[in-house]
Amino acid sequence: MSYFDRCLYILVDGARPDVIQYLVNQGLLPTIETFFLKEKKVESATTCFPSSTGPAYTPFLTGCYASTANVPGSRWIEKEHFPYDKKLSFKGSRSYVGYEASRIDKDLNPEISTLFEVFEDSYSWASPINRGVPTKRQIGGITDSLFIFAKISHYWEVIDAVGFSKIKKLIKGDWEFAFFVFPAVDELSHNTSPFSKRTLSQYIRLDKYLKHIISDLKKTGKLESTAIIITSDHGLTKTTKHFDLSGFIANIGERVFKYPISFSKKKTCAVLETGNGMAHLYLSDNMDGKWSPNRLADSEMINRAIIPSLLRRQEVDHVLTTNESGEILVRNNKGTGYIRKDGSTIHYEVEGEDPLRYDFSSEKFTDYESLTQTYDGPYPDVLVQYSQIFDSKRTGDIIVTAKLGYDLRKRMEFPLHKATHGNNLRGQILVPLLTNIPISEGKYRTIDVFPTIIDSVDGSRLKGLKYEGRSLVSRK
């Protein structure tokens, strides 16, 4: 049974569910409150690690984690193709922050499908991922002059306003899927704070836009047949201190490759930040600068100073590596956690103090238990998220995450960020999940959004698709 004919997807980049809940409690988001909430409760979901624009769009647009989609960061290298001995070359490396942004469509795993490919008539506005949208239906992109104006002037509210006017124009038309990104909350949070007056005002403005959209849908008789979904790709937490990770790695003797540019020849370490609450580190086999295509195991990096030096830094939250048995090691300076996947079962054991700060009563979890048992703690869904990220060949030998209040990039960031995402921290990994699709009770991930949307419009289209989430549609 289908509930709807089409889906309007509103992505409020950087929106936090607790900020929406706070504003609802103040009576400042009346449209969201009356149209989407039961007893004023804002539902939430976990996005994926790294919680950053680009990688964190893959869960809801493809139903797959960032690693399965093969874009495990906003910046990455592929060791096999990385020309470590050339002075200037970006072959085998990528940064979606800048002119390479549009290459993400080609970088996506060809075995997975986007919602734009599942639905025949689709539109997108300001989306970093557009695979499957006909060019003339990509009605606004981040390289357009309007977006360049917003970037220079920091007047991001104008992009949301234009996005809203484009939705209004589309409402009467016949289409199956329209995906609209509202980037102002993310950008204003980075430039001011996730809780600044200007950022909060933008949530209130979006609620007013929604009021008009819903009333226009009513007038055209399309409200009952349109699934509406509002989520985000990540939250943001306040940042007060910046740790120059690439400078730090260079100071301990490594020849560093970094974005936007690197001059050193025979590089020994690539430092690629995402969000900037996490970074992938890729290492040569030894200090002679020889690189092998495969990920180095934890024991193969024992002669380098990188891991012990990072563990001594107060800015660093976790250092993640893998060992020969395929376990993921989660370290801080007080202890090590070992995550092991065994089919759909996840094992977690600790040596010393638990770096995740959970007091688990068991060492064995199903996939869903690992979500429910971590959801209310400091790192929601961390066991699954920290293990999925290592499924891509483009993931680093080491992953570093930044503690709350810090990020990992000090130079070449304009303007310097006052808020951060990328890590698995609660304020960064939780996103709102607001929808008129009847969904079952429980805990959710944004990978569930992809099958949920398809199921609510035409469930038969899920057949043959490769995806990792589950449909949340309630059939009661």
Ligand SMILES: [Zn+2]
């Ligand atoms: Zn951002």
